[in-house]
Amino acid sequence: MAIRFYDEALVNKIQKWLPEESNLRILKPEETQRLFKNNADLRNDKPMTLPFFALSRKTRIRITNTNKKPMSFDGMKVFCYDNEGNIVNKDTMVKLNAVPMEIEYQLDVYTKELAEADEYMRNLYFNFINYPNVEITIPYNDCKLKHESTVYISNDVEDTSDIPERLVPGEFTRYTFSLTIDNAYLFSVPIKKNLLVSNVSLEIKSNEKDVDEISTIVDSEI
Numbered sequence: 001m002a003i004r005f006y007d008e009a010l011v012n013k014i015q016k017w018l019p020e021e022s023n024l025r026i027l028k029p030e031e032t033q034r035l036f037k038n039n040a041d042l043r044n045d046k047p048m049t050l051p052f053f054a055l056s057r058k059t060r061i062r063i064t065n066t067n068k069k070p071m072s073f074d075g076m077k078v079f080c081y082d083n084e085g086n087i088v089n090k091d092t093m094v095k096l097n098a099v100p101m102e103i104e105y106q107l108d109v110y111t112k113e114l115a116e117a118d119e120y121m122r123n124l125y126f127n128f129i130n131y132p133n134v135e136i137t138i139p140y141n142d143c144k145l146k147h148e149s150t151v152y153i154s155n156d157v158e159d160t161s162d163i164p165e166r167l168v169p170g171e172f173t174r175y176t177f178s179l180t181i182d183n184a185y186l187f188s189v190p191i192k193k194n195l196l197v198s199n200v201s202l203e204i205k206s207n208e209k210d211v212d213e214i215s216t217i218v219d220s221e222i
Contacts, residue, residue: 003061005136006103006184010151011055013134014107017127018053050172051120052110062102064182071098075188080143094143098185105179108160110172117173121157124177128153134181140189147185154178 075097080088107124111117128151138145160176 002186003057003103005138006134006149006181007057009134009136010105010179010181013151014053014055014124017124019051050110050112051116054108054110056106056108058104058106060104063186064100064102066099073097078143078145080141081145083144088143092191094141094145094189094191096138096145097188097190101184101186102180102182103184105181107177107179109175112172114173117175121175121177125153125157128179138187138189140187141191143189145187145189147187149181149183152180152182154180 075095077093078096079090079093082088109117109120109124111120132150132152133148134151135146135148138147154177157175157177159173161172161174
C-alpha cells in the first residue's frame with residue numbers, strides 16, 4: 001500500500017533529533033515482547049542499552065475517502081524528474097492520482113531515569129510542534145516526485161513503565177505518545193504521452209457580407 005514510504009520518512013525525521021548513539025527501532029503493533037527478545041538476541045542476553053526509542057504503526061490505516069473523484073483517476077499532470085531535479089522527458093508526463101488516508105503511530109521512549117525521559121519528551125514535543133512536516137519520494141515509474149505531509153502529535157503523554165518486561169520497579173521508565181499523519185495519500189502514477197501539434201496552417205476568407213470565415217487545418221501527432 002506504499003505505507004512504508006511514510007514509515008521510513010518518519011524514522012529518518014526522528015533519528016535526526018536523537019543522540020547519535022541512540023537506538024531507534026520500527027516495530028509492528030503490539031510487539032513489546034518481541035522488542036525485548038530481539039534486543040536480548042542481538043546483545044547475547046546482555047541488558048538493553050538505554051535510552052531506547054521504539055516507533056510502531058498502529059493496526060488501523062484509515063482510507064478517508066473511498067468514493068471515485070477526479071483526484072483518484074484524473075489527477076494532476078506532472079513531469080518526471082531525475083536525481084538532479086531535471087525533467088527526464090518533456091514529451092512524456094505522468095498523471096498523479098491519489099487516494100487520501102490517515103496513518104497513526106506510537107512512539108515509546110525508554111530511559112533509565114524519569115528525569116531523562118522527561119527531557120526527551122520535552123525536546124520531541126517542541127520539535128514536532130515547530131517542524132511537523134515529513135517528505136516522501138514517490139518512486140513509481142522512476143519519476144522521483146515529492147510529497148509533503150504533516151505529522152500531528154497527540155495531546156496526551158502516558159507513563160507506560162508498568163509493563164510485564166519491567167522485572168523490578170524503577171528498572172526503566174517508558175513514556176508513550178501518539179503521532180498521526182492525516183494528509184497522507186496512496187499514489188498511482190500512470191504515464192501519459194503529450195499531444196504534439198504541428199504543421200498548422202491558417203486561411204482567412206471574407207464572404208460577400210464581410211464576415212470572416214476562418215478555416216484551420218491541423219495535423220496532430222501523438
